[in-house]
Amino acid sequence: MTDVGTVQVGRVPLHWGLGLVWNSGDNLFDRYMSTGDAVRWNAKFGAVFLHPQRDYQFQWNTIGGSMHGNGWNLYSGTRTGNVIDYSLILKYENPEDDIEAGINVVKRLGGEQSKIQILVFLLLRRPPPSLARVG
Amino acid sequence: MNFMTYDIYAKKNLAEFSLGAEVPIIAGSMGAGGYQTFGAATEVDWKPTEVWDSYSN
Numbered sequence: 001m002t003d004v005g006t007v008q009v010g011r012v013p014l015h016w017g018l019g020l021v022w023n024s025g026d027n028l029f030d031r032y033m034s035t036g037d038a039v040r041w042n043a044k045f046g047a048v049f050l051h052p053q054r055d056y057q058f059q060w061n062t063i064g065g066s067m068h069g070n071g072w073n074l075y076s077g078t079r080t081g082n083v084i085d086y087s088l089i090l091k092y093e094n095p096e097d098d099i100e101a102g103i104n105v106v107k108r109l110g111g112e113q114s115k116i117q118i119l120v121f122l123l124l125r126r127p128p129p130s131l132a133r134v135g
Numbered sequence: 136m137n138f139m140t141y142d143i144y145a146k147k148n149l150a151e152f153s154l155g156a157e158v159p160i161i162a163g164s165m166g167a168g169g170y171q172t173f174g175a176a177t178e179v180d181w182k183p184t185e186v187w188d189s190y191s192n
Binding site: 101107 | 136137138140141142143144146147148149155156157159163176178
């Protein structure tokens with residue numbers, strides 16, 4: 001808990017809007033639910049809510065089978081079913097007019113992509129001579 | 136897998152009715168190829184009476 005919001009850490013349900021992309025599965029006939037191991041900041045500035053979040057959806061730890069497949073790449077023998085989401089929710093809520101609206105921007109990295117991102121970052125910091133000559 | 140999702144959502148309550156809409160737009164790459172798609176959903180709820188809750192202690 002901070003002066004500017006609440007920090008949540010742990011396995012949390014993910015939900016946004018009507019539930020097309022993220023659905024926490026709270027309703028009676030919901031079959032699947034979105035869960036993730038997240039670090040999330042819940043802040044409110046007037047009528048505007050701000051929720052930056054990073055969550056890790058581990059293949060075998062999602063509840064209800066919302067992540068399909070077995071998580072193993074048969075060719076390389078590595079785990080590829082896990083994904084990392086970086087998301088930013090911006091929501092406007094006005095109880096007087098009974099209206100709410102917003103946008104959830106999610107960058108999803110999955111499988112080997114997340115490792116490649118880290119590798120590219122490290123290479124860009126100090127490119128080796130062989131890469132510097134390319135192009 | 137590397138893609139961005141822009142999930143736009145709005146909801147408005149009008150008396151007994153509730154109107155909602157959501158439009159997710161996705162762009163990026165999936166495997167070796169590009170991946171672009173979008174969806175759209177609307178929802179109308181009608182709540183003619185207050186919900187009855189029952190509690191037992």
